[in-house]
Amino acid sequence: MRIINEEIISQIPIEKVIDSMEQAFLVQHQGAFDQPDRIQLPHGDDVFLLMPCFAGKSFSTKLVTVYPHNARYGKPATMACLVLNDMQTGEAKALLNGTYLTGVRTGALGGLSCKYLAKRDAASLGVVGAGMQGMFQVLAASAVRPIRDVWVYDAFPATLNSYADRLHAKRPDLNVHLASSGAEAAANGDIVITCSTTKDPVFPDDPSLFAGKHVVAIGSYQPHTRELSRPATENAAGIWLDTMFAAEESGDLAIPLAEGWLKRDRLQPFCDVVAAGIDAAEPWRTKQTLFKSVGIGLFDLVAAEMIYDLAEKEGLGLEIDL
Numbered sequence: 001m002r003i004i005n006e007e008i009i010s011q012i013p014i015e016k017v018i019d020s021m022e023q024a025f026l027v028q029h030q031g032a033f034d035q036p037d038r039i040q041l042p043h044g045d046d047v048f049l050l051m052p053c054f055a056g057k058s059f060s061t062k063l064v065t066v067y068p069h070n071a072r073y074g075k076p077a078t079m080a081c082l083v084l085n086d087m088q089t090g091e092a093k094a095l096l097n098g099t100y101l102t103g104v105r106t107g108a109l110g111g112l113s114c115k116y117l118a119k120r121d122a123a124s125l126g127v128v129g130a131g132m133q134g135m136f137q138v139l140a141a142s143a144v145r146p147i148r149d150v151w152v153y154d155a156f157p158a159t160l161n162s163y164a165d166r167l168h169a170k171r172p173d174l175n176v177h178l179a180s181s182g183a184e185a186a187a188n189g190d191i192v193i194t195c196s197t198t199k200d201p202v203f204p205d206d207p208s209l210f211a212g213k214h215v216v217a218i219g220s221y222q223p224h225t226r227e228l229s230r231p232a233t234e235n236a237a238g239i240w241l242d243t244m245f246a247a248e249e250s251g252d253l254a255i256p257l258a259e260g261w262l263k264r265d266r267l268q269p270f271c272d273v274v275a276a277g278i279d280a281a282e283p284w285r286t287k288q289t290l291f292k293s294v295g296i297g298l299f300d301l302v303a304a305e306m307i308y309d310l311a312e313k314e315g316l317g318l319e320i321d322l
Contacts, residue, residue: 001092003318004311006100014143017108024302029271033298053297060084060301062098068197071156076132077197084304094308103136105303109242110216111140113291116273116281118191118214123148126189128182129196130154130163133218137193151188153179194227195219207231215290217252226251237287240270246294
């Protein structure tokens, strides 16, 4: 069994992870996987998740904890570990740092949506949420678009103030601007990204903040939590989901559907966009679009398999005999 920690996963270029997510969406489009429903166990403000998936030569099980108040302890809101098993024998092949894996593959999902749906010359990002995911989303988006400026807002001043230093350590070429509100961040971004733990919209009901822009919504993963203001959703020419279950799981969609100002037939699976090919997405790049992600086990499995194969090839990680 190979132990693959954060240090090893962090060495893998984000472009490789984006490519693996592109392959994952093709697997999803083909239906070539078996994924039981995610088990979600709330405990006060905290949530425990169990995410299994079977596909190809492996299956994976990820155990996740989501603690929204972890910023006060200097820890990520979301932490996880993942076990990768051989499909034929059931033997555990690897134990991976699921926190970093979740972060980088979720960032890659947003980056992939930018590759297909954001305008080609997008040069700035408006980001709400300066935690780990706020970092990965920027790294992935800037890998597929010529990003120069990042406008970021976070409700926790300490997290916001350290963001520029953390991002500059990875991408010193990017200019980081600390915004005073979600509205300021969105107004200055060619692409708008939300990855906060808020329960209420982070933007005012101002349609001009999103007109002609691609919006990536990551943070809301429960039916009562909603990051997006009404114009971000209602005015979108196209709305794509990483899994159609997001319509029930995230308040970004569940609340508008319940209130009747969003119709279910407007929601589309993003895997259809990937299956159609990059050129087919060209007409959408000048329009307001929305990509909503809540994540599924398939994405973890495909990313973990790619990382494991690289670790095996290059002899990375700690090999142990259980």
